[in-house]
Amino acid sequence: xxxxxxxxxxxxxxxxxxxxxxxxxxxxxxxxxxxxxxxxxxxxxxxxxxxxxxxxxxxxxxxxxxxxxxxxxxxxxxxxxxxxxxxxxxxxxxxxxxxxxxxxxxxxxxxxxxxxxxxxxxxxxxxxxxxxxxxxxxxxxxxxxxxxxxxxxxxxxxxxxxxxxxxxxxxxxxxxxxxxxxxxxxxxxxxxxxxxxxxxxxxxxxxxxxxxxxxxxxxxxxxxxxxxxxxxxxxxxxxxxxxxxxxxxxxxxxxxxxxxxxxxxxxxxxxxxxxxxxxx
Amino acid sequence: xxxxxxxxxxxxxxxxxxxxxxxxxxxxxxxxxxxxxxxxxxxxxxxxxxxxxxxxxxxxxxxxxxxxxxxxxxxxxxxxxxxxxxxxxxxxxxxxxxxxxxxxxxxxxxxxxxxxxxxxxxxxxxxxxxxxxxxxxxxxxxxxxxxxxxxxxxxxxxxxxxxxxxxxxxxxxxxxxxxxxxxxxxxxxxxxxxxxxxxxxxxxxxxxxxxxxxxxxxxxxxxxxxxxxxxxxxxxxxxxxxxxxxxxxxxxxxxxxxxxxxxxxxxxxxxxxxxxxxxxxxxxxxxxxxxxxxxxxxxxxxxxxxxxxxxxxxxxxxxxxxxxxxxxxxxxxxxxxx
Ligand SMILES: Cc1ncc(C[n+]2csc(CCOP(=O)(O)OP(=O)(O)O)c2C)c(N)n1
Ligand SMILES: [Mg+2]
Numbered sequence: 001x002x003x004x005x006x007x008x009x010x011x012x013x014x015x016x017x018x019x020x021x022x023x024x025x026x027x028x029x030x031x032x033x034x035x036x037x038x039x040x041x042x043x044x045x046x047x048x049x050x051x052x053x054x055x056x057x058x059x060x061x062x063x064x065x066x067x068x069x070x071x072x073x074x075x076x077x078x079x080x081x082x083x084x085x086x087x088x089x090x091x092x093x094x095x096x097x098x099x100x101x102x103x104x105x106x107x108x109x110x111x112x113x114x115x116x117x118x119x120x121x122x123x124x125x126x127x128x129x130x131x132x133x134x135x136x137x138x139x140x141x142x143x144x145x146x147x148x149x150x151x152x153x154x155x156x157x158x159x160x161x162x163x164x165x166x167x168x169x170x171x172x173x174x175x176x177x178x179x180x181x182x183x184x185x186x187x188x189x190x191x192x193x194x195x196x197x198x199x200x201x202x203x204x205x206x207x208x209x210x211x212x213x214x215x216x217x218x219x220x221x222x223x224x225x226x227x228x229x230x231x232x233x234x235x236x237x238x239x240x241x242x243x244x245x246x247x248x249x250x251x252x253x254x255x256x257x258x259x260x261x262x263x264x265x266x267x268x269x270x271x272x273x274x275x276x277x278x279x280x
Numbered sequence: 281x282x283x284x285x286x287x288x289x290x291x292x293x294x295x296x297x298x299x300x301x302x303x304x305x306x307x308x309x310x311x312x313x314x315x316x317x318x319x320x321x322x323x324x325x326x327x328x329x330x331x332x333x334x335x336x337x338x339x340x341x342x343x344x345x346x347x348x349x350x351x352x353x354x355x356x357x358x359x360x361x362x363x364x365x366x367x368x369x370x371x372x373x374x375x376x377x378x379x380x381x382x383x384x385x386x387x388x389x390x391x392x393x394x395x396x397x398x399x400x401x402x403x404x405x406x407x408x409x410x411x412x413x414x415x416x417x418x419x420x421x422x423x424x425x426x427x428x429x430x431x432x433x434x435x436x437x438x439x440x441x442x443x444x445x446x447x448x449x450x451x452x453x454x455x456x457x458x459x460x461x462x463x464x465x466x467x468x469x470x471x472x473x474x475x476x477x478x479x480x481x482x483x484x485x486x487x488x489x490x491x492x493x494x495x496x497x498x499x500x501x502x503x504x505x506x507x508x509x510x511x512x513x514x515x516x517x518x519x520x521x522x523x524x525x526x527x528x529x530x531x532x533x534x535x536x537x538x539x540x541x542x543x544x545x546x547x548x549x550x551x552x553x554x555x556x557x558x559x560x561x562x563x564x565x566x567x568x569x570x571x572x573x574x575x576x577x578x579x580x581x582x583x584x585x586x587x588x589x590x591x592x593x594x595x596x597x598x599x600x601x602x603x604x605x606x607x608x609x610x611x612x613x614x615x616x617x618x
Pocket of ligand 1: 035036037039071073120121122123150151152153154181183184185243257336337338360391
């Protein structure tokens with residue numbers, strides 16, 4: 001099993017492995033959401049293999065750090081990460097979305113070891129994270145809550161209700177990461193229903209905002225570490241990402257939001273991801 | 281019997297031989313009813329400039345992006361903001377526009393429910409709520425996307441009209457009728473393809489159910505995607521000498537009380553079948569009517585008190601007790617209770 005915490009170099013390799021898992025599992029399932037899984041891969045990898053305090057043998061350990069994938073449709077990245085981190089057997093990855101599988105089309109906390117919160121209906125995860133963070137304060141626990149939010153998802157008003165409340169209670173034990181890939185289901189976020197100036201909005205809601213390249217491991221790791229240490233209020237990591245990152249024909253292409261690659265396409269994708277990670 | 285010896289009404293002739301063994305589901309022509317909706321709303325929009333379409337970032341999944349391509353000035357994509365969309369639809373309706381506000385059933389009936397109740401139904405505004413992915417038809421996506429309570433919820437709201445057509449052709453008729461009806465209408469569509477069962481001669485009318493198969497031993501009252509299953513069940517029962525009447529009930533509310541009471545009187549046993557939780561929807565509506573007017577043995581087919589899961593649509597129907605085989609068993613059971 002992987003040695004944690006990983007170096008930046010090791011994290012890059014692990015991210016490539018997880019990208020391959022994502023492609024394979026969605027191809028086998030014949031359905032799923034590759035684009036948003038691939039855009040969040042580097043961040044989720046850094047969290048699980050470097051930042052988070054966890055015990056794969058004891059997934060419900062009360063002192064663990066929490067992770068919420070508010071954009072639950074991207075769960076292939078979460079499933080692959082948990083499997084690689086040793087929470088469950090990798091063989092499950094081949095059962096995604098099948099009848100009887102623990103790996104539902106959207107994450108189910110009662111079926112999968114390591115899933116901290118059920119998700120799939122957008123715009124709720126940050127509120128759940130606020131609840132976990134408030135509970136941590138009340139119970140004097142020092143765990144940290146990490147929430148990944150989609151940029152299309154942040155059109156939901158409830159996201160801003162959550163943002164307001166985290167600032168009001170000065171929750172410095174929660175960090176939100178905005179997966180700013182500028183695509184949603186139908187079209188480009190900036191054209192469909194613009195969210196800019198998004199950094200100013202979060203700042204106006206009382207959050208400390210850190211703007212990074214969401215695929216640059218050398219930037220991700222220090223930004224997440226600083227967010228964890230920062231006192232006095234919540235941090236938003238504005239992670240600028242590419243939907244479908246790592247697979248040329250998926251990158252920035254809206255159709256790959258919720259479409260499975262066929263075998264041939266998957267082979268090409270795996271080839272590209274592996275080649276790219278070897279060249280490093 | 282009349283010159284027409286077939287017990288079927290409005291059922292396409294090519295469908296009848298496919299009923300046996302459920303061949304209808306593997307070999308029959310199929311299409312999702314959401315597609316028929318999207319096509320019809322374009323037709324309606326061409327004829328009536330007051331028709332506007334509102335979306336919440338699933339226009340590509342429903343097909344209403346094609347309305348947007350044709351009538352860009354009358355198409356409003358609100359992004360992932362269902363609550364804003366439904367309240368805005370109410371505002372548009374106050375001016376005389378006829379908004380079709382579109383999203384998945386689970387979000388129309390739950391996420392935005394307060395707006396749907398307080399800003400659309402209470403003021404009785406002319407908003408058409410177009411809900412795709414109803415029941416457990418969006419199989420692989422799983423529970424968060426399966427609108428298995430929409431019939432129950434929408435039926436409970438005053439001023440509501442609730443329609444769930446069985447197949448593509450009846451969907452066209454239902455959408456046209458909804459557009460012509462003054463007041464809120466909830467329209468429910470399937471994500472997955474369903475068999476094309478009925479022809480355009482189907483006499484669709486809001487508030488009317490239709491006898492699609494004659495029979496005197498038992499009546500199966502079904503709606504949306506389970507009407508096809510009811511017809512298959514009836515074909516199997518006929519082989520055993522049991523003649524089941526099948527009623528397609530596309531309007532859940534207002535319920536066609538007359539046809540239900542007549543079926544209860546004439547066949548003395550009722551099965552209801554719906555791809556929805558089995559309380560508060562069709563089964564409950566029929567039971568409530570019968571218990572006060574003509575108590576009759578009944579069996580209800582519907583999703584039990586449980587969430588389903590991810591899986592292929594037809595496999596899910598099987599696992600959760602909604603397929604033709606379950607309807608057949610329920611019919612035998614209720615006949616034994618006569
Ligand atoms: C409340 C709600 N409305 C609609 C959907 C359907 N839906 C699933 S994913 C998606 C687009 C998400 O876009 P974004 O948040 O930007 O995610 P990403 O680009 O990272 O995949 C939509 C509309 C949903 N899951 N929940
Ligand atoms: Mg996005």
